Amino acid sequence: MDISTRTVFIAGATSGIGLALARRFAAAGSTVVVGGRRTDLLAGAAAEGFATVTVDVTDGDSVDRARDTVLRDHPGLDTVVTMSGVMIPEDLRDPAHFGAARQTVDTNLLxxxxxxxxxxxxxxARGGGTVVTVTSGIAFLPFPPMPTYAATKAAVHAYSEALRAQLDGTGVEVSELVPPAVAVTPEHARANPRALGLDAFADEVMDLLGADPTPHEILVEGVRMHRWAERDGTYDELVAQRSQALSMLPGR
Known part of the structure; x- marks a missing residue:
């Protein structure tokens, strides 16, 4: 896609990866609408010059109101990025984890x-555009402390594939962004020294999005080992390594 001419709505762009991509789309020349739940963070985005809209993706009425606002003010909208998501650790031996599982499904998948x-x-209706879904390397190589997160991201991957097939011939493209671990704060970097820096990640993503044609899967170099673990015969070994993180769960 030509990242310099788009009109983009990013649901979940008030911080982290979403905000980093919003800034890069805008710097390239595109118009960006930032969506999110927190009014304080939306105010910060507005101070940067972004159009903003309140949206809670767990509330269908909120999503519909956001859509109406975005399309009223930006009728030429041609790109939608579904960035909203939560990551919640769960101990599956404790039935109390179900609340976290339900919240994760409602946010990440639904x-x-x-x-x-x-x-x-x-x-x-406009005859073209792009939907960018957001999954994770964890969709393809589970991280055992976050089982429902992995399940929802695998589901979004499958949904993206089906959506692409169903929209074939409409002019609407579907691309799936597959992040690895990304250090969006200094605390994240200290907790996971292997995490990719946010700026490096966002720069690589924008290079891939700007390709013609836009790839069906946006795979930065750092996520390929996860995406292709089964193909490469490293899946069992890597899952075993990642299972060591179960010790982070309380009572383990």
Whole structure:
């Protein structure tokens, strides 16, 4: 895609990866609408010059209101990025984990579907556009302390594949962004020295998004070992390594 001419709505762009991509789209020349739940963070994005809209992807009415606002002010919208997500550790031996599982499914999977459903008719009607879903390397190589997170990201991967097939011929493209561990704060970097720096990650993503044609999967170099672990015969070894992190769960 030509990243310099787009009109982009990013649900979940008030911090972290979403905000980093919003800044890069804007720096390239695109118009960006930042969506999020927290009014304080939306105010910060507005101070940077972004259009903003309040959206809670777990609430269908909120998503519909956000869509109506975005399309009223930006009728030329051609790109939707479904960035919203939560990562919650769960101990599956404790039935109390179910609340975290439900929240994760409602945000990561159903929230993605709500946003896509809200904007797909507009993109089809205009005869083209791009939906960018966001999964994770964990979709392909589970991180045992976060089982439902892994499950939802694997589900979004499958959903993205089906969406691409169903939208074939409409002019609407579907690309799946697959991040590895990304250090969005200094605390993240200290906790996981192997995590990719946010700026390096965002720069590599924008280079890939700017390719023609846009890849079906946006795979930075640092996530390829996860994406292709089964193919490369490293899956069992890597899952065993990642299982060592179960010791981080309380009572383990």
């Amino acid at each position: 929230g993605t579907i709500r946003v896509i459903d809200a904007f797909t008719p507009h993109l089809i």
